Amino acid sequence: MQGTSxxxxxxxxxxxxxxxxxxxxxxxxxxxxxxxTELYQSKLEAEIxxxxxxxxxxxxxxYEPRRKDHxxxxxxxxxxxxxxxxxRWFIQQxxxxxxxxxxxxxxxxxxxxxxxxHLHFEAISEEEKNLREQEIIASSTSLGGPKxxxxxxxxxxxxxxxxxxxxxxxxxxxxxxxxxLKDIVAIILNEFRAKLSKxxxxxxxxxxxxxxxxxxxxxxxHLSHSYIGQDYSIQGxxxxxxxxxxxxxxxxxxxxxxxxxHKALRENHHLRHGGRMQYGLFLKxxxxxxxxxxxxxxxxxxxxxxxxDKFDKGYSYNIRHSFGKEGKRTxxxxxxxxxxxxxxxxxxxxxxxxxxxHSDPELLKQKLQSYKITPGxxxxxxxLVKGTHYQVACQKYFEMTHNVDDCGFSLNHPNQFFVESQRxxxxxxxxxxxxxxxETPQPKQSAQKTKNASSALASLNSxxxxxxxxxxxYFSE
Amino acid sequence: MExxxxxxxxxxxxxxxxxxxxxxxxxRWLNYGGVVKNYFQHREFSFTLKDDIYIRYxxxxxxxxxxxxxxxxxxxxxxxxxVYSHRPNQHNTVKLGAFQAQEKELVFDIDMTDYDxxxxxxxxxxxxxxxxxxxxxxxxxxxxxxxEDFGFKHRLWVYSGRRGVHCWVCDESVRKLxxxxxxxxxxxxxxxxxxxxxxxxxxxxxxxxxxxxxSISIIKKYFEGYALVGQDILENKExxxxxxxxxxxxxxxDLQQNFQKHHSSLQRWEYLKKAxxxxxSNIKNEKCxxxxxxxxxxxxxxxxxxxxxxxxxxxxxxxxxxxxxxTGRISVPIDLQKVDQFDPFxxxxxxxxxxxxxxxxxSEAEKEENQAESDIKHRTRxxxxxxxxxxxxxxxxxxxxxxxxxxxxxxxxxG
Numbered sequence: 001m002q003g004t005s006x007x008x009x010x011x012x013x014x015x016x017x018x019x020x021x022x023x024x025x026x027x028x029x030x031x032x033x034x035x036x037t038e039l040y041q042s043k044l045e046a047e048i049x050x051x052x053x054x055x056x057x058x059x060x061x062x063y064e065p066r067r068k069d070h071x072x073x074x075x076x077x078x079x080x081x082x083x084x085x086x087x088r089w090f091i092q093q094x095x096x097x098x099x100x101x102x103x104x105x106x107x108x109x110x111x112x113x114x115x116x117x118h119l120h121f122e123a124i125s126e127e128e129k130n131l132r133e134q135e136i137i138a139s140s141t142s143l144g145g146p147k148x149x150x151x152x153x154x155x156x157x158x159x160x161x162x163x164x165x166x167x168x169x170x171x172x173x174x175x176x177x178x179x180x181l182k183d184i185v186a187i188i189l190n191e192f193r194a195k196l197s198k199x200x201x202x203x204x205x206x207x208x209x210x211x212x213x214x215x216x217x218x219x220x221x222h223l224s225h226s227y228i229g230q231d232y233s234i235q236g237x238x239x240x241x242x243x244x245x246x247x248x249x250x251x252x253x254x255x256x257x258x259x260x261x262h263k264a265l266r267e268n269h270h271l272r273h274g275g276r277m278q279y280g281l282f283l284k285x286x287x288x289x290x291x292x293x294x295x296x297x298x299x300x301x302x303x304x305x306x307x308x309d310k311f312d313k314g315y316s317y318n319i320r321h322s323f324g325k326e327g328k329r330t331x332x333x334x335x336x337x338x339x340x341x342x343x344x345x346x347x348x349x350x351x352x353x354x355x356x357x358h359s360d361p362e363l364l365k366q367k368l369q370s371y372k373i374t375p376g377x378x379x380x381x382x383x384l385v386k387g388t389h390y391q392v393a394c395q396k397y398f399e400m401t402h403n404v405d406d407c408g409f410s411l412n413h414p415n416q417f418f419v420e421s422q423r424x425x426x427x428x429x430x431x432x433x434x435x436x437x438x439e440t441p442q443p444k445q446s447a448q449k450t451k452n453a454s455s456a457l458a459s460l461n462s463x464x465x466x467x468x469x470x471x472x473x474y475f476s477e
Numbered sequence: 478m479e480x481x482x483x484x485x486x487x488x489x490x491x492x493x494x495x496x497x498x499x500x501x502x503x504x505r506w507l508n509y510g511g512v513v514k515n516y517f518q519h520r521e522f523s524f525t526l527k528d529d530i531y532i533r534y535x536x537x538x539x540x541x542x543x544x545x546x547x548x549x550x551x552x553x554x555x556x557x558x559x560v561y562s563h564r565p566n567q568h569n570t571v572k573l574g575a576f577q578a579q580e581k582e583l584v585f586d587i588d589m590t591d592y593d594x595x596x597x598x599x600x601x602x603x604x605x606x607x608x609x610x611x612x613x614x615x616x617x618x619x620x621x622x623x624x625e626d627f628g629f630k631h632r633l634w635v636y637s638g639r640r641g642v643h644c645w646v647c648d649e650s651v652r653k654l655x656x657x658x659x660x661x662x663x664x665x666x667x668x669x670x671x672x673x674x675x676x677x678x679x680x681x682x683x684x685x686x687x688x689x690x691x692s693i694s695i696i697k698k699y700f701e702g703y704a705l706v707g708q709d710i711l712e713n714k715e716x717x718x719x720x721x722x723x724x725x726x727x728x729x730x731d732l733q734q735n736f737q738k739h740h741s742s743l744q745r746w747e748y749l750k751k752a753x754x755x756x757x758s759n760i761k762n763e764k765c766x767x768x769x770x771x772x773x774x775x776x777x778x779x780x781x782x783x784x785x786x787x788x789x790x791x792x793x794x795x796x797x798x799x800x801x802x803x804t805g806r807i808s809v810p811i812d813l814q815k816v817d818q819f820d821p822f823x824x825x826x827x828x829x830x831x832x833x834x835x836x837x838x839x840s841e842a843e844k845e846e847n848q849a850e851s852d853i854k855h856r857t858r859x860x861x862x863x864x865x866x867x868x869x870x871x872x873x874x875x876x877x878x879x880x881x882x883x884x885x886x887x888x889x890x891x892g
Contacts, residue, residue: 135687158627159658166661168686175628273785313529346672347781348591359674 023093044100081203091196095189102185121154129153136178139171152181162190241287243296253421255414256355258282264351269304274344274352278335280322285334285415290323336413337391356390373400481805481828489827490551504540521558521565523793534565553802556793578791580653583646586786587615595777597708604640610703612642615780616816618692634811638801660788668779676722679775681768693771696778704777711742723773800827
């Protein structure tokens with residue numbers, strides 16, 4: 001990490017927050033639009049252009065911006081290496097950005113990139129290709145038609161082609177993936193992710209030395225808190241909810257995902273692991289203490305004819321574990337919307353997940369009807385779901401159930417939904433002691449009437465800009 | 478067969494662990510030739526004892542240590558976990574964060590309960606010979622992919638003891654795979670997606686991947702017997718309505734009417750196939766042609782894996798030759814050459830084999846008793862190519878594994 005402190009001082013004020021802008025934009029667009037589609041690509045390109053971010057590959061006069069880009073990247077590594085969640089977020093956004101930049105690279109540049117980056121891929125012979133032609137064509141979505149003769153095909157150990165084989169986008173035979181040139185970018189991203197992940201772990205270990213530099217300390221702390229936002233793991237409001245409030249809170253202030261879990265728990269007196277995690281951590285986030293949680297789950301499971309001793313032996317350990325009282329003693333944080341939408345989809349017998357993402361539109365419609373949402377509202381919600389704007393759909397649900405025109409926030413966490421709901425219902429008097437994090441709600445006038453992804457993005461960006469002022473001082477020469 | 482009474486377990490297990498549990502082969506397997514130092518010693522086992530007492534982080538010095546401890550503790554259930562960085566039974570002495578799971582076999586758990594939405598004969602923990610075909614198909618489909626697509630050579634399939642099967646993939650390189658790659662493998666092998674809230678759980682794209690195509694060929698061999706005759710999925714309106722939910726609405730009227738006219742699931746299925754291939758394919762998002770037929774077959778027959786079992790390197794899974802405390806059945810290996818004939822109800826229970834042993838003991842000389850013991854042991858092992866391959870994997874260097882096994886056992890093709 002030598003030289004970092006002097007470089008930090010000479011950084012132009014624009015580049016560091018800019019990169020975070022870009023990463024945040026990447027994240028938002030990734031949720032609102034299907035990655036890789038034309039719409040996503042053009043929105044991303046427009047957003048990057050708007051932020052005046054240098055992304056064209058090898059233009060010499062772009063040296064300065066690229067240098068700053070590199071420096072920013074390394075400083076962000078310092079900020080985001082500090083926890084598993086932060087690392088995962090950072091890696092995900094950097095990968096999306098790299099994928100985009102690669103997609104606009106001209107084809108001849110790809111070959112030279114492969115050679116330069118020392119990725120040892122061997123192209124297979126014509127005969128080998130011919131033997132497997134049908135299979136390779138049938139496996140690759142990027143090959144349009146039988147033009148395999150013009151393509152190089154690379155034979156790679158399957159484990160090196162993770163992003164391709166997991167989605168069955170490549171032909172596998174005897175432990176090898178047969179990858180056409182067009183798909184090689186996925187492999188490169190894999191390598192990138194592995195290297196970045198290792199680098200972040202290494203950075204985390206050297207962090208104590210860097211943090212002792214008092215010029216960097218406040219910057220690093222500020223960065224990771226502002227740009228990731230609240231994770232609702234701090235229990236400032238622990239013990240302010242009583243168990244008998246939960247039933248009514250579930251219909252009034254819970255987001256649909258948690259409302260559904262609560263209902264399933266009450267009806268079946270049981271939830272499977274995925275549901276227990278998602279719902280249990282949410283309850284912790286709204287203020288349930290460990291004792292309350294144990295009582296809550298036990299009461300319900302016993303109704304399902306579970307033996308109290310079996311509960312104590314099996315389930316209570318897990319509950320204490322999720323509160324950080326066992327094993328690794330990590331205090332697990334409640335799941336964010338992104339996490340719920342993107343990971344661990346529900347299967348047969350599960351009730352977790354995001355109803356907007358994981359339910360059939362028909363069944364979602366019925367559910368919304370049972371919640372007494374108006375037909376107009378339902379149809380707006382279903383449209384948003386069709387456009388994969390799941391969190392915006394949930395915001396719409398909020399507006400309908402709380403009778404407001406504009407929910408006034410950009411939803412990214414179920415506990416945020418709860419907090420905002422309580423605020424509306426209690427006329428401004430929070431259950432939570434803490435104040436709202438800097439990056440969330442703007443006052444009504446800056447948000448548009450039609451709640452869509454770009455307005456969410458706009459409000460996020462404007463709040464980021466407000467924050468930026470403090471940071472500029474760190475960098476001006 | 479002698480009826481199994483869970484109350485007798487303590488006595489039965491005592492006998493089982495003294496006379497019948499195959500310690501030598503078991504140790505030879507998990508020791509993997511002793512090539513890597515302390516590989517066996519760093520392996521986690523967990524025991525479930527009488528009264529549901531559960532102890533983790535058990536580990537042993539060698540075969541004799543394992544034997545002694547098992548005989549002393551008489552576990553109701555044994556799970557195998559990962560190979561750790563240190564001896565699991567000393568993990569508390571290790572600096573925080575340094576005790577890590579490093580390697581483990583790639584495992585799969587296929588459970589009949591996950592098919593409740595598509596089987597009509599049973600639900601929950603129950604199984605019968607009619608729905609067992611689901612496991613047969615699952616084994617064939619998954620095993621083919623593990624062998625032909627991924628190139629895995631040492632695959633052991635085991636009956637779980639009640640309502641499903643497990644697979645242990647033991648290749649050296651596989652034991653080192655990261656959690657991400659394991660998840661990726663499960664994803665590759667998954668086609669049925671969605672919970673309660675999703676009616677249609679299989680969606681095929683126009684491009685059909687070779688994995689999917691080959692899986693469908695396997696299902697086709699069983700579909701008529703299993704789904705149309707055994708499960709009778711188009712028997713009556715109640716059952717065929719479930720199939721119609723998977724088919725575009727525009728076809729419903731026609732199908733409803735014609736189903737009434739036919740007399741068997743077989744006939745109705747033939748009609749459905751014809752109707753599907755004729756329906757106009759210019760309707761966006763509406764699948765017709767063979768895709769529709771395949772999607773239905775897959776939803777009813779394709780294996781359903783639990784990703785959580787496979788992805789974690791530290792995940793504990795029931796050990797082969799463990800006894801199922803509720804059914805008394807031994808978790809025996811399944812012979813891949815005879816998968817179609819495997820009958821879960823013919824699997825020896827701990828009562829039946831102990832009873833056999835007892836019967837012989839009371840009337841014959843000790844020499845014959847030992848012979849009987851090894852007979853029983855042999856039958857319990859249900860020896861087959863890849864299960865033997867697993868045992869033999871331990872005795873040779875990684876390169877020789879397949880040769881040793883083929884030589885010893887006179888088979889043409891290993892695994």
